[in-house]
Amino acid sequence: ILLLSDKQINNIPDRTLLKNLGHWLGLITIGRNKPIIATDLEVKSLVIEAYHTGPQDLLYIIPFVSKILESCAKSKIFQQPNPW
Template sequence: MINNISISNMEAKAKEFNEVIQEQYYPWFAQYMVMKRASIEPNFHDLYLKFFDKVNSKSLNKEILKATYENCKVLLRSNLIKSSSEERSLLKNLGSWLGKFTIGRNQALRAKEIDPKSLIVEAYEKGLMIAVIPFTSKVSIPANFFCKIFLQRLQSD
């Protein structure tokens, strides 16, 4: 189902999703989406977000956000994060996904889950800046977009 999503068939795929996937399977699906799709396919983030908007399920969005936070934390605690560019790439992609899924949708980033300021301080102390700075930058990109729009509106007034 996810392999064949496009802008042209999104309505039909969202309807099919709602008919086929029961709510009890949302945690499994959320984990699949985060680890097998969002962390590996950053070029499709916007498409996936539009798809979830069409599916229009608060409980699914909650599970996806939960899986995103959990997987970000797993990667941030990984011993390989210093030496493995693949691990850092997954983390960076999840940072982009997290930013688009929260800030990009006008929702707050939960500091109790992931606090960028604390992450940066801790990364400095542990020598993990190579992984944490790209991650936090990707998380904050949607905020920069909103700031840019806000400043443009202020200038036009």
């Protein structure tokens, strides 16, 4: 719902909430060596869609995705040779 809401540059609480949700999602999936299934959440398409939509969407999506991917550091499976 937050990803589809009206995105304003100065809406800091929504951006912070999305970053926290991204961190939590990364910890319960990638942090526990479980992938995020593309049918549940297509991370790549989120970034591509935000790029085509405009810079305001990128301000929300990029921190969300980066917080998800930060959990790769704690994972044993999702390291360098893994293409995911």
